[in-house]
Amino acid sequence: MNRLTAALAQSVAVTAFLVVPSSAQNDEALKKDLTAVIALHGLPCGQVIDVAVLAESDYAASCKDGNRYRVYLNAEGRVIVEKQK
Amino acid sequence: MQHEAGIWVHHMNRRIAYAAVLMLPLLLGAGCARGKPDTSASEPEAAATDPRTPPPAAKPSVPATPRSTPAPARAPAPAPRAKDPAPPAASKGAPATAKPPAAAPTLDLTALKERLKDTKAIGIFSKITLKNQVDDLLDQFRAYHQGKAKLTMIDLRRSYELMMMKVLSLLQDEDQALASDIVSSREAIWGLLADPKKFAALQG
Numbered sequence: 001m002n003r004l005t006a007a008l009a010q011s012v013a014v015t016a017f018l019v020v021p022s023s024a025q026n027d028e029a030l031k032k033d034l035t036a037v038i039a040l041h042g043l044p045c046g047q048v049i050d051v052a053v054l055a056e057s058d059y060a061a062s063c064k065d066g067n068r069y070r071v072y073l074n075a076e077g078r079v080i081v082e083k084q085k
Numbered sequence: 086m087q088h089e090a091g092i093w094v095h096h097m098n099r100r101i102a103y104a105a106v107l108m109l110p111l112l113l114g115a116g117c118a119r120g121k122p123d124t125s126a127s128e129p130e131a132a133a134t135d136p137r138t139p140p141p142a143a144k145p146s147v148p149a150t151p152r153s154t155p156a157p158a159r160a161p162a163p164a165p166r167a168k169d170p171a172p173p174a175a176s177k178g179a180p181a182t183a184k185p186p187a188a189a190p191t192l193d194l195t196a197l198k199e200r201l202k203d204t205k206a207i208g209i210f211s212k213i214t215l216k217n218q219v220d221d222l223l224d225q226f227r228a229y230h231q232g233k234a235k236l237t238m239i240d241l242r243r244s245y246e247l248m249m250m251k252v253l254s255l256l257q258d259e260d261q262a263l264a265s266d267i268v269s270s271r272e273a274i275w276g277l278l279a280d281p282k283k284f285a286a287l288q289g
Contacts, residue, residue, distance in 0.1 A: 034208075036207070036211040036214075037208075037211050040211060040215065071210065078217050079213045
């Protein structure tokens with residue numbers, strides 16, 4: 001029984017190791033996407049280095065150059081980028 | 086002896102059971118990993134040539150920009166230019182054994198649209214942003230063809246080129262095949278937009 005418990009614990013640990021990188025990859029993909037969106041709007045950023053989720057399809061992006069933007073999808077289906085002070 | 090063998094078999098069975106429990110997440114993880122970066126799925130008939138080399142079709146399409154031509158503002162001058170490169174090759178009277186001219190890419194807007202929707206090279210927010218900007222550009226073309234716009238054809242061409250650059254810059258690293266197909270279709274798409282009749286048909 002103890003062995004089985006230990007095996008299960010190991011299994012959970014291995015799963016955790018696999019799940020964390022997957023989440024990190026999603027985070028990187030989001031940063032890359034927001035970097036592209038800000039660039040498509042012709043706004044300075046360089047690269048998004050941090051993202052905070054404000055709501056669904058609503059993000060606060062912090063850029064490498066110090067700029068901060070709110071990027072969200074409005075009711076008309078347009079992606080809006082607003083510079084934050 | 087038989088008893089020892091029985092114990093050994095019992096131990097082995099337990100070990101196999103533990104191994105199976107340990108392997109389960111690994112197998113699941115492998116399955117997830119396989120599902121993630123499958124960017125090649127959207128690159129159907131990738132050329133046998135090195136995909137990193139710049140697409141050859143890009144160069145011929147560039148000189149067709151109307152900036153250098155002093156065309157009148159309302160003339161859809163660039164549209165017929167897309168057909169220019171073909172006749173000289175045919176009129177030279179090349180021998181039959183010569184390499185046949187590269188097949189003109191047939192424009193399949195629907196397929197290109199689907200591939201753009203499906204590509205993993207562009208994130209979802211970028212796709213929506215691009216769609217917003219393409220819609221804005223189409224509105225400008227519509228206004229131009231209806232005589233309501235202050236923009237000239239040269240302005241529209243500039244906006245069109247900029248839009249292409251945006252799309253290609255997002256695609257070129259991770260979906261080279263789609264990027265080159267779009268480059269190949271660039272003049273054909275421009276032909277559709279610049280010609281009022283073709284544009285109207287496109288909208289209808």
